[in-house]
Amino acid sequence: MPVDNASLGRHAEPCQQVVKQAIHWLLRLRNNHGNLRLNRQCEQWCAEHYEHELAWQRVQSLQAELSHNLCAVPGAQVAFHTLENSAQGLGRRQALKLLSGALLIGSAAWLVKDTAAWQQWRADYATATGERRGFQLPDGTRIELNTASAVDLHYTAQQRLITLGRGEIIVTCAGSDEGAPSVRPLRVQNRDGIYEPFDARFILRQEDRCTRLSVTRGRVVVHAGGHSFDALAGQSFLVDQSGLRAAPTLDMDAGAWLDGLIVTRNMRLGDFLAEVARYRPGFLNCATDIADLRLSGVFRLEDTDRLLAILPQTLPVQLRYRTRWWVTLERAV
Structure with a gap:
């Protein structure tokens, strides 16, 4: 089914159909471990649209939570336990059906919980x-x-x-x-x-x-x-x-966003990126060894990619774009 990028771009969260696609990719990769061609195809799918990338992150996160008993979804733990410990005794279709059921239950709970688009x-x-x-x-x-x-x-x-x-x-x-x-x-x-x-x-x-x-x-x-x-x-x-x-004193102007600005005063880089992330879809983060770097200045919000491109000019950092919507900052080498 073709994805309407213009329509999806209006929403901050992936739709249920995209979540199901992400689950499908997770199941295929789980049952074809080490398949480099399949991994490349999944990466290409993630790069097609920020909703794909975001859904992939959420489904992976959900899987980790279920695997480590951090998410109390009925039936999910049984499914994962059975799949992890009895995979040899399950047919491929049976295993896929079992894991898919657990993930669909969990993703449905996540979709209900995260009601931003609704x-x-x-x-x-x-x-x-x-x-x-x-x-x-x-x-x-x-x-x-x-x-x-x-x-x-x-x-x-x-x-x-x-x-x-x-x-x-x-x-x-x-x-x-x-x-x-x-x-x-x-x-x-x-x-x-x-x-x-x-x-x-x-x-x-x-x-x-x-x-x-x-x-x-x-x-x-x-x-x-x-x-x-x-x-x-x-x-x-x-x-x-x-x-x-x-409230503790802010290291930014609380109302500057009204003028399309982020105005910082000796702000932690990690906190600054968390603030910028509110204004762009996808994933934005930095390595822990640079999170405490400080910056002050006036930054315009209308183009967050341009805003991020300014940071290496003032801080010893470099940008890493995994996709357009997955950006991390690392220490410059």
């Missing part, structure tokens, strides 16, 4: 990987969405609620709602808390284990962990379901 499709406002967009809401409130972000609006006669499903948002209040903010208060909600602004401008960034709140104007009342806290202009906090705590 959230983007169903959200009221959303951005794809690398995309940044601004929206004016019905009450005059302005929201800016960073890369791979999604929000829903719940505006009724009683409330104005913005729900951040994923990603990062800048909210700029339009002032009171027809002179009666207590009648229809504006609130922003995500998994970690509720944020009630008063003539404020603030940034919410939803991370893996917490949410970073940065207030640039006015006051935001944070409701989290069963308590309420005031966050004032110039303050930053980390919020989770236990409450909030002062």
Whole structure:
């Protein structure tokens, strides 16, 4: 089945059909160990599109998790144990069927867990990987969405609620709602808390284990962990379901992405690449021996390949492109 690159390029995650193709390649390579021709064909398939590469990474990762009891998928461990220890007694088709069933169950669980593409499709406002967009809401409130972000609006006669499903948002209040903010208060909600602004401008960034709140104007009342806290202009906090705590000082400008920039101040290379990776599909990483190198500067986001090409000019590193979407940095030799 031909792959529509224009269509797939709009999504940050591989579709289920591509995941199944990756599983098929894994099964073929597993049962033809040492076949160099088959390995080259798989590498060519991975290079055809970033979704292929990403699906291949995820399926390999899933296999490792299942093999080491790190992923509790019903039936998967039995399948792998049987395949590893009783392969001699299984016919090729039986082994393929057994392993395929385990991987399909696991990949289905992964697809359900990783809902970025689904959230983007169903959200009221959303951005794809690398995309940044601004929206004016019905009450005059302005929201800016960073890369791979999604929000829903719940505006009724009683409330104005913005729900951040994923990603990062800048909210700029339009002032009171027809002179009666207590009648229809504006609130922003995500998994970690509720944020009630008063003539404020603030940034919410939803991370893996917490949410970073940065207030640039006015006051935001944070409701989290069963308590309420005031966050004032110039303050930053980390919020989770236990409450909030002062955020460590960032080594980058929290809101520079609004202007299409990453502005760093003595930032670790490993952290910088993790930030750049948010704006491009595929895999981006560096060797551990250079992760602690530091860099400062202003970097433009519209072309992340060009951005990466600048790094060897200022740091003792070199770029390694396995494919267009799989990039690692190593120490220059």
